[in-house]
Amino acid sequence: xxxxxxxxxxxxxxWFAGLFYLPRLYVYHVQALNEGDSKGSERFKTMERKLYRxxxxxxxxxxxxLGTWMLVDRWDSSFAQxxxxxxxxxxxxxxxxxxxxxxxxxxxxxxDNNTKSEKFFRFxxxxxxxxxxxxxxxxxxxxxF
Numbered sequence: 001x002x003x004x005x006x007x008x009x010x011x012x013x014x015w016f017a018g019l020f021y022l023p024r025l026y027v028y029h030v031q032a033l034n035e036g037d038s039k040g041s042e043r044f045k046t047m048e049r050k051l052y053r054x055x056x057x058x059x060x061x062x063x064x065x066l067g068t069w070m071l072v073d074r075w076d077s078s079f080a081q082x083x084x085x086x087x088x089x090x091x092x093x094x095x096x097x098x099x100x101x102x103x104x105x106x107x108x109x110x111x112d113n114n115t116k117s118e119k120f121f122r123f124x125x126x127x128x129x130x131x132x133x134x135x136x137x138x139x140x141x142x143x144x145f
Contacts, residue, residue, distance in 0.1 A: 001073060008066035011059045016132060018056030019095075022048060022102050023125035029109055030118040045110050052106045060099055067092075084138045091131050091138075098128055 025048050032040035079085060101124075108114045116124075138144070 001070065004066050004069055008063060008070060011063035011066060015056060015059035015063050015099075016128065018051050018059065019099065019102065019128040020125070022051050022056065022106070023121050025051070026105060026109065026114075026116075026121040027118050027125065030114070030116070030121060033114070034118070041112075048106045048109060052103055056099065056102070060096070064096075082142070084141070084143050087144055088135055088138045091135050095128065095131050098131070 025044055029041060029044035029048070032044060105114065105116065105121075
């Protein structure tokens with residue numbers, strides 16, 4: 001089970017690397033569009049697509065599968081009633097929603113339909129940090145804040 005946990009952590013790290021970087025690419029993509037840099041925009045489209053489809057989504061799926069495996073393996077009545085676990089699972093659901101939104105924005109950029117500003121993406125870029133901090137505290141302390 002420790003090997004499963006190790007690969008789960010690796011997948012989570014890869015996923016978060018993408019969650020942190022993709023919205024930053026969106027910031028730079030908006031800047032390129034504002035400067036009329038069509039070559040740069042096309043380059044960002046390629047980078048965004050490859051990051052979302054080639055790294056983020058497979059990492060998220062692997063993290064979810066291995067996390068579910070560990071959850072099922074350790075499930076008992078006390079674990080099922082642990083408040084920290086319910087909070088963590090809620091945060092994970094929110095994180096998948098964030099991941100989905102990243103995909104929505106990636107598709108909008110690929111179709112040249114983005115309507116969001118650079119400032120929006122700078123703010124959007126910070127959201128997964130709060131979820132990461134909360135999840136790590138919950139898992140480490142095994143209790144709510």
